[in-house]
Amino acid sequence: DAGVTQSPTHLIKTRGQQVTLRCSPKSGHDTVSWYQQALGQGPQFIFQYYEEEERQRGNFPDRFSGHQFPNYSSELNVNALLLGDSALYLCASSLASGVSDTQYFGPGTRLTVL
Amino acid sequence: RKEVEQDPGPFNVPEGATVAFNCTYSNSASQSFFWYRQDCRKEPKLLMSVYSSGNEDGRFTAQLNRASQYISLLIRDSKLSDSATYLCVVKGDNSWGKLQFGAGTQVVVTP
Numbered sequence: 023d024a025g026v027t028q029s030p031t032h033l034i035k036t037r038g039q040q041v042t043l044r045c046s047p048k049s050g051h052d053t054v055s056w057y058q059q060a061l062g063q064g065p066q067f068i069f070q071y072y073e074e075e076e077r078q079r080g081n082f083p084d085r086f087s088g089h090q091f092p093n094y095s096s097e098l099n100v101n102a103l104l105l106g107d108s109a110l111y112l113c114a115s116s117l118a119s120g121v122s123d124t125q126y127f128g129p130g131t132r133l134t135v136l
Numbered sequence: 137r138k139e140v141e142q143d144p145g146p147f148n149v150p151e152g153a154t155v156a157f158n159c160t161y162s163n164s165a166s167q168s169f170f171w172y173r174q175d176c177r178k179e180p181k182l183l184m185s186v187y188s189s190g191n192e193d194g195r196f197t198a199q200l201n202r203a204s205q206y207i208s209l210l211i212r213d214s215k216l217s218d219s220a221t222y223l224c225v226v227k228g229d230n231s232w233g234k235l236q237f238g239a240g241t242q243v244v245v246t247p
Contacts (some may be wrong), residue, residue: 064237127179
């Protein structure tokens, strides 16, 4: 049973650049949520995708956008990178209609903005 | 005020001892509660869900107090492998709500 996978594992960018992070959900899951975890903090919710639409959004600027594909995989795009965007970006998948809506996390992408 | 607050610790615990810690949440309409475990530079992993009646999973016991809006986790007979950051997680008041995380409580189990 394949778990949640994310790519790349590490990324280094400079201020002003754009980045795309990718996530494949756990087999059988149809919902993908993205979180940002800064050093020493808990993960912060960015947004959630279901049926290829953004279903809920946290307090993140429009520079953060996403997409979900028909195979349920998802991308997170961040434009005009700032130093403060340096963090671990976590993808979590779940099943919208399941008995349990437990979210399972991928290993994350560690983004460093210089 | 943060929506989920935890004592950051660290809690230094001798191997074999018991450790307990709480977290508080601000949204009284929250529906689901969890403890996740996170090892250094790794992803969070679900440790256990927390039910109103309290629940136990091996050496781990979780309690929920809705009236006072706090959740607790107790670890008995601590093992060196229990060293980690424990994240208190609250799910919102709709059926597909986002997870709200605390900043985590660090537990260090020493020989």
